């Protein structure tokens with residue numbers, strides 16, 4: 439089966455992810471796939487939480503932190519600005535504290551806590567995860583293409599079970615902290631108020647959202663995860679390790695797409711030994727990729743004459759990948 443067929447034969451798989459080590463072509467393949475699907479008349483959102491703003495680079499359009507930006511007919515791109523999400527989070531918590539206790543200003547102790555908490559990676563990841571949940575549960579696009587950050591990091595977002603646990607821990611912690619604030623504030627206000635139910639309601643709401651998105655992202659019928667590899671020794675080894683790990687997290691791995699394959703046609707031309715040797719080396723690793731990943735290797739994508747930026751190059755690549 440080829441790459442195109444995996445889409446055509448599974449029209450219910452609307453959540454598409456390209457994962458892999460840094461710099462192999464995840465953003466490039468996400469954009470080309472989004473372009474192809476959009477040109478087939480599907481309404482597509484390609485999105486990322488990458489602070490490097492690489493969708494901005496590839497589409498040559500300022501997208502970062504602007505919500506879904508229209509690229510062409512049927513195609514939208516979105517880059518989530520994690521920092522602003524963290525700030526929004528903090529403000530939400532501030533507002534809740536103020537509302538709950540009828541205060542005009544957040545007590546200094548609580549402000550300090552908020553500042554400290556925002557420096558924690560867990561807070562950033564939670565904010566990002568929450569933003570992704572927002573995008574995914576929104577549901578008005580035919581396809582959602584999640585342009586992932588490099589492997590190690592992506593595993594964090596993808597391992598929904600783990601994220602879920604951390605969330606619950608975080609929220610429980612928050613609840614405990616809230617109780618401390620309550621005591622502190624009630625001392626300030628000299629009265630006791632409990633908002634147990636409100637907090638519990640919120641917990642249940644969050645739990646529902648996470649369950650919904652986690653169910654989507656690990657559902658073989660709804661989601662397809664593709665690994666990007668290149669014909670190089672270390673990449674093959676690392677990808678194999680990662681795929682075992684991902685499989686343990688129930689990530690529905692559909693296949694492997696090989697990038698940066700030097701066109702074999704060049705061998706017919708008068709080319710330098712240097713290039714001839716590179717092609718031979720790649721042949722060896724392409725064989726290795728075939729024995730390692732077997733029928734799950736869906737396509738070999740050639741190294742193009744220049745980097746893939748702008749719609750014309752994206753279109754060119756989309757045609758190569760999807761015919």
Ligand SMILES: Nc1ncnc2c1ncn2[C@@H]1O[C@H](COP(=O)(O)OP(=O)(O)OP(=O)(O)O)[C@@H](O)[C@H]1O
Pocket residue numbers: 458459460461462463464465466467488492586587588697698739740741742743744745746747
């Ligand atoms: N087949 C190709 N031919 C030519 N250039 C390519 C090809 N695939 C990718 N590139 C170029 O390689 C660079 C890295 O690609 P890309 O940004 O898609 O990788 P990535 O996996 O998203 O990286 P990161 O891990 O940093 O997110 C880009 O400049 C891109 O244009």
Ligand SMILES: [Mg+2]
Pocket residue numbers: 464465466488492585586587
């Ligand atoms: Mg990228």
